[in-house]
Amino acid sequence: MAAVTILETKGLHREFGGLTAVDRVDFTMTQGEVHALIGPNGAGKSTFVGMVSGRIWASGGRVIFDGQDITARPAHARIRMGMAYTFQITAIYARLSLFENIALALGERSRPRVQEALDHVGLTERMDEIAGDLSYGHQRLLEIAMGVAQAPRLLILDEPTQGLAESEIEGFNALIRRLAGETSILLIEHNMNVVMALADRITVLDTGRILATGAPDEIHADPHVQEAYLGTG
């Protein structure tokens, strides 16, 4: 792989009161890779991607996206540069139709293009229904479709498979495989089957620090990681 760096953080840091949620993290992501970010609850994963996307301000450090220092840019400007972000806690327009949800993500009200985006997650038939009427799993899929519809260069997914049924997870894996290579994907994931199936590289975060970064088999074999997170491995 020609190693073009799409995302880099240098000393990225965040404190909440006295608590250090993310501790001077240096992180690099290569264009087109699927990079899984794993770690126990409270490790700082959501805070980290929040700072990458601009949703959360950094206490210190820098974020470099596509060669540009974006640390000072507001979230909406970063999104416009080609990021997309899905929330850990589903964030859709519950009182609007699926069409409206996707059209807002596309920035365009074209039915064929909305349909195409919903096709990715198998929700095409329900285009004119109200998003809040969907099951929880389908709402998550809608949010993923909104992220994909933006045609981002960097897609950030915060625990996307939480609440999905087995069959839906299969579909999700297939979708990520289709996007991979072209879209760089930063994936926070607890389901290790999904991580092992999709990730080119894995970074393990624990108490705000990077414990290890590497290919899935390296991570799996790493004794520190096994101790801290994977249990017996």
Added chain:
Amino acid sequence: MKVLGLHLGLLALLAVLGMILPAYHQGNLSRIMVLATYAVGYNVMFGYTGLLSLGHAMFFGAGMYGLGLAMQHGGVGAVPAFGIGLVSAAVLSAVVAVLALRTIGVAFMIVTLMFSQAAFLSALYFGEWTRGDEGFVLAQQIRRVGEVDLSNPVTRYYAALLLFSVALLLTMRMTQVRFGHVLVAVRENEERTRMLGYSVWSHKFWAVVISGTISGAAGAAYALLFGYVGASFVSVPYSIFPLLWVLLGGAGTTIGPFVGTLFMFYLIDYLSGLTTAYMLVVGIVLVLLTLFARAGLMGEIRKRWVPWLP
């Protein structure tokens, strides 16, 4: 197409009513159209963007005093004075937006209320010019555009209709373009909207400016058409009225503000002939509304029968 047809149909109906209504109702409807314009402005912020202001009377007042003082003390003609009213309201709303949009929710309501109180007190303080509570009358001979006498009931009716048409068609258009869709997105989920790459702040800013300017246009027109400028129009009740009209007619519907204003005007008109406790009945109507028709009249119609209503 049917959306445009509906709006033009309503305006055509109003145009015809202007010719056939008896003088009393023609006068009422002139006033209703001006006040409905105020409600249309309020609706841009409250109904479409989800920003609840308790201080819109300051924008209505900015238009009213902008025009009134320019005509009374500056000897300015009606048309440029109307322009001064518009600019006053636009500038005031831009300033209020910059300051008040630092807050959200209840704090935003209180900040707008405070600003409006400051505007009200200013109107009283500069009594030498504004004549405070008592207000001042704009003489009939200066309320004219060229040869057209705006104090004449018929021309007044059609001037009010023109004002209302512009505001109504403007908001109808707003619901069809991206800007309007993003306002609704901000109302529905601010964080999601920001994380789709839209600047929430600038959309809110323009919503406040458009809302305040339309409200100011209504205030200026009120002074011009009915010939009176007074501090009571900047008082708290005048900030609450557009909220009630919009709630009654249907927040976030283009026609709701007109329907709500019309309904409330005639309800009060009718009840005040029957009982001195008419505000009590108005209160009961509003309670019933929040219990059984939360989306307001047009909002319920949209929910039940006409989903394409903008």
